[in-house]
Amino acid sequence: MNFVAFERAKQGTGASRRLRNSGKTPGIVYGGTTEPQLIEIDHNALWHALKKEAFHSSVLDMEVAGATSKVVLRDVQYHPYKQLVLHIDFQRVDDKTKLHLKVPLHYSGAEESNAVKVDKCMVNPIVNELDVTCMPSDLPEFIAVDLSKLEKGASLHLKDVKLPKGVTAKIRGGQNNNPVLVSVVPPAVIVETPADAAPAADAKGKGKGKK
Template identity: 80%
Template sequence: MNFVAFERAKQGTGASRRLRNSGRAPGIVYGGATEPQTIEIDHNSLWHALKKEAFHSSVLDMEVAGQTHKVVLRDVQYHPYKQQVLHIDFQRVDDKTKLHLKVPLHFVGAEESPAVKADKCTVNHVMTEINVSCMPSDLPEFITVDLSSLKKGAALHLQDVPLPKGATLVVRGSQKNPVVVAVVPPAVVLEAGAAEAAAAAPAKGKGKKK
């Protein structure tokens, strides 16, 4: 994906506010051997780009002053209630340096799994993205996870997620192999059982007439 940014000369809170009022979003690009550079981007174009999953998990081509730079999105600050980007951060990409980035998970096959098809279970996606480390050329836009073999009572853990060539997991926190997908038994079975028990019990307050 590619987008156009413009050099931003004026900085500060007042300048950023005027920039937003003019339909631009302030930002910064940093990293690599070059000094950080303040930029501005057309807000409407940026807003639509941010709705695309690939914009968050791909190496992007950013054109500034006639030159194209390889960057990845690092941070976005949104207005608390307006549909407005307050600030955006990009990091320059070096072809010889590994990236640490979150990659979205695309789940397929759940409806065909024994857990869903036979046992009417619910598949709960505990995680929807994972952290990976890889070279920019190996960065996947997303990772497909096949759930067609899930069974009742089973769970898919982080170490079970198939990674593309060149990518390794980046695990943070005390849990080294957290649950990615959990299988939840159908609640309707429990409700039906409770209803049958209630129907079999004698009705309260109803005795023989004297």
């Protein structure tokens, strides 16, 4: 994906407010061997781009003053209640340096699994994106996860997923290196009271009362 940004000279709260009032979003690009660069982006174009999943998990081509560089999205600050992007951060990408980024997980095939078709289980995704490290050229837009082999009583763990070539999962903390990604919940068992149980009890009670 590609987008156009413009150089921004002024900084500070007042300058950023005036920029937003004119339909622009202030931002910054950092990383690499060059100094951080202040930028501004058309807010409407940025708002629509942020709705696309790939904008958050892909290497982007950013054009500034006729020059194109590769960046990844690092941070977005939204207004608490308005549909407004307050600030955005990008990081320059070096072809020879590994990236650490969140990549979305795309689940499919659950309806075809024995867990759902045969045993009527509920399939609940617990993790929707995965922290990964990889070279920029190996960065996937998303990771496809096939759930068609799910069975009752067996949840899907990280080690059950085949990651794309060159991609390594980054687990925080390091204590659990095989977290559950998808849980399989068996259907609830409803215990029904026999229909004739209550009347029988009532009959006994009435009989005792007559004595």
